[in-house]
Amino acid sequence: MVMKVYSPEFKADAVALYLADPSHTFEGIGKDLGISRETLRNWVRAERARHGGGSTTSTEKNTVDSPPTAEELQAENEALRRELAAVRKENQKLATERDILRKATKFFRTRDDLVNRFQFIEDHHRAWGVKRLCAVLEVARSSFYKWRAGRAARAARERADVALAERIRAVHAEWDGTYGRPRITAELRDDGERVNHKRVGRVMRKFGIAGLRLRRRQVTTVPEPSATPVPDLFRRDFTASAPNLKYVGDLTYLPVGDGEFLYLATVIDCFSRRLVGWSIADHMRTELVADALRAAAATRGSLAGAVFHSDHGAQYTSREFADICDQLGVQQSMGTVGTSADNALAESFNAALKRETLRGARRYDGVRACRLAVFRWTTRYNTRRRHSANGQQAPIAYEQRSATLTLAA
Structure with missing residues (x-):
């Protein structure tokens, strides 16, 4: 049996995931990540030792206990009584x-x-x-x-806020609910109200008054005008006869704060839907997608002869990424500009990841929480999450079963 070799980054992320929540167990996290609980326990022990975790010294191990005297027993009993009282x-x-x-x-x-x-x-x-x-x-x-x-002052301010909210509602209704804070502030000032936009915004938030605001879509696909045209070799056929032949990839955003994002680049095998390589960072530069492709090459050993399909984002159409594909022996393929269906497999993966990690929330609870959530989900996706395209088998299990059937044939 071949011994698995885990990278230092995988070990560090596994330890961080276990320590992130006191309710985590070695067995539970081990199952999620596809490692034994003893392996995870050893990694955690090593991490704690590196950060000053206590351990038994050789002096303590070699100390030979002598029979306690009556005075020592009495002192110990008194200490236990005091400890019991403190505990109570x-x-x-x-x-x-x-x-x-x-x-x-x-x-x-x-x-x-x-x-x-x-x-x-x-x-x-x-x-x-x-x-x-x-x-x-x-x-x-x-x-x-x-x-x-300050109770009296707060009561007076509350009455003033109620009165201002009524005037704001009148302006808001007059303009069919389309006016927001700036225009409402201007209307109130024209009517002789001495008020600033900050107070108007606070009162509007407090009483649930909001102007018409269409949510702006976060754009991650920005075409590169000067890029050399790349043909579509997939034609929306996201199947493969064997692993390591056809891959899809995409770049998606992960909201971690008010207007702040992390970005995730992926490389997915069309045969088993396995996430073979991925990279996460706080930028959308070409090195992000390049790191994901290199990670896929490290996982497979080689990508020579494989086809990699993506959209027309500037990162994928750049000269730098084309050079990396040439170095790895990968042939590029791209769908039609502005058509998400031409990269549906990758889009579906991104949607599933966000749906199952955010669970209805608008954003992750910070950068660290986002990274750990993505690390756990992607590992579970490969090792445990059932996929309909694989007959409800996890990607790695599907590849292993297919390899077994091929050898048997």
């Missing part, structure tokens, strides 16, 4: 904090912001005290007392 006190404290958090669950069900926490403390300080509540809810007492002192 801590348990009581935790029970109180649990009761507080249970009570706060309904209070924070809609949203949890600092003002909500202050209000909860105000409503329940007689039962548990301001000090304990501030500690549990991680609020500075000075901030709470400052908030409490």
